[in-house]
Amino acid sequence: MPEAIWISFAFGLGLLVKTVGLPPLVGYLAAGFALSGISAATDITIEATDVLQHIAHLGVLLLLFTVGLKLKLRSLVSREVIGGSLLHFAITCAVFTPGLYLLMELEWQTAFLLAIALSFSSTVLAAKVLETKRELRAFHGRVAIGILIVQDLIALVVMSLAAGQSPSQWALIVFGLPLLRPLLYKLLDASGHDELLVLLGLLLALVVGGLGFEAVGLSSELGALVFGAMLANHPRSQELARSLWSVKEIFLVGFFLQIGIGGLPAGDALIFAVIAALVLPLKGILFFFLLLLFRLRARSGFLSALTLTNYSEFGLIVASVALPEWLIPLAITVSLSFVISAPLNRLSHSLYERVSRPLVRFESDTHHPDEQPISLGDTRVLVMGMGRTGTAAYDWLYESEPHLIGLDSDPTKARTHQKAGRNVVFADAEDNTFWQGLEMPKLEAVILAMSDIEGTLIAARMLRRKGFTGYIVAHTMYEDEARKIRKAGADEAYLTMSETGVALASHIRDTRSPTLGTI
Known part of the structure; x- marks a missing residue:
């Protein structure tokens, strides 16, 4: 079973990068590329197996389920989330599409789909980084996750249109899911604090949410997220999230390994990835100014924008459906953005302290939704x-x-x-x-x-x-x-x-x- 050896190798590199202050996921990515390099330099065949792909998919579903457990849906219904995500998507497509068409001499449809793929930010990386820093429920973390959810919904629509498929008529059942909340609450109450609690989380994330949504033509990722969000208001939701922590972490190693093992890029693919990485700061800058447009303070805008400054695994999913010939260049692009984004987010607070003075000048003079007290008054x-x-x-x-x-x-x-x-x-x-x-x-x-x-x-x-x-x-x-x-x-x-x-x-x-x- 080669997957066990690969995961052990990933653990070694993850531990190594952690000692220098980087998130372990950078080591997992490096392990995947190292294994791909070993395969290219020797007669040993190393490629992503069905088992590894399944492990990776389970890790993503569990991560999104735990994100949902910490998500208050009413936080999505805000101007900065809806407006920021839609405007960023529209502006990115409007700028990238003609740029790709002219510079790379692509067809308009191909350039447009590539622009869409590059417009998304990584839900997996952002959730992982925010969770590691325990900032999922901080204001800037909630804004970032809200924008990512809207992006994921856009990606689902794009994939359906590109594949020429539509959800089945049974997908309308999804609108009745809130009626199941009392039953889910009772199941959570009855599950105790041990293995039944873990099994309930796996059942909801992988079976009811994952397979259930796939059965009606919807994304399994969306299903896991929705069922997590349905339990977010339950008093034991965070206990459920903690019980799934170790299982989720192990499976996520497979996700990052899979990206690297996908293969070393050809010259053209590498050039494309490098150019995309060079324009990556523009993505973060656009997010920053859009969030300031919706009256966030400079700090919240900066931290949210930095979290979103990467490319998304959903771009790979879109490419697998609509642009299979671009899958390897986009995989390298996403991986390179992870390597850049992860360490920057690790230092996000210290980075803001260094650049805060010029950024504060761009703040609006009106009330901010993340306004904080300026005096404790007579508090003792x-x-x-x-x-x-x-x-x-x-x-x-x-x-x-x-x-x-x-x-x-x-x-x-x-x-x-x-x-x-x-x-x-x-x-x-x-x-x-x-x-x-x-x-x-x-x-x-x-x-x-x-x-x-x-x-x-x-x-x-x-x-x-x-x-x-x-x-x-x-x-x-x-x-x-x-x-x-x-x-x-x-x-x-x-x-x-x-x-x-x-x-x-x-x-x-x-x-x-x-x-x-x-x-």
Whole structure:
């Protein structure tokens, strides 16, 4: 079974690139091209097998399903998502089509389909990068994912038209799927916390969503995403996402391996890929200015645009249907854009800090949908990160501390807390602009309850740089991260699981059970 050897090789290169600060997926891509090079230089035949292709497809479906679990559909119905995606698609096609027609002497139809393929951004790479940085639910992450979903829908329409096929009449059943939500909720509640939960996720992503949508002439990727989104509002949706994490990661290795093993390019294909890579920054620049047109701040526009600055695997799918002769050049183009985009997104926040001053000048003077507070007023205690830990801390302090406020980088979560009566507002701790304008005249203590270690470190450092001398406390899962948090400026960083044990023991002590004696 050669796939096992290939995946082991991919693990080695993934581990190697991780040690230099790059995402492991860059190593997986490199492993695929290395295997393709070995095949070309020796008598050993290495090509993508049916097993590898199946593994890759399952990985994409599971990734999109978990993306759906973290997606609030109402976040798609916004001007920046609908307008940004459609305008970018139209402008890209309008510019690339005549350019390809004139420079490469292609037929108009071929040039137009190539322009369409190059207009899409990678859902897989963007979701993977945002998930790794835990920014899927941040404002800029939600905008990027929303635009990608609209692009994927456009790609599905293009593939249907190019193939001369239409969804079957049974596809109308899809509009009745919301009626299944109560049943899905009951299944999720009844699945417990162990293997049945994982199997339920696989059933919905691969069978009901994947095969079900294919059976009615729709995309299996769209089906996985839709069924994930149907469960996004369930309280256990994130538990389901975590339970599928390891399975999804293993299968995704196959996806990136498959791209590289597809073959080394000929000279013309390589030239095409290099030229496409050179114009890749124009794609990001167009996204940036379009998002600013819809009144986003420069930071959100920059981070969303950088996430979308790549070419899409959906372009390969479109090519396989309409332009099979262009499949290898487009595969190299997509792969090269991954190699460029992945490390840039890893450094996205530090890159923005370097270029923020000139970019801020392009912001609109009107209200931004990602506006953040500029003053904490008479707040004395601040809770940053309103997940389960932050919410528990907020509720415990609420009775004794009236001057309390919570911040969270997920605007939907902030609105949910507001409806529950909590004083919670949207703010992103990793946003340098937020810290520059923030005033906190009466602040005495800060609880850092964010799940992202990078955001926790930035918040601790920025609080101290702002001159805050009060108490800062944080939590984390690992001792090495706790040391980093203290070094960044926190007075204390507690280990989550250790503190859970202490809390459980304190309940026993407080009950003073006579059968236990004095503890």
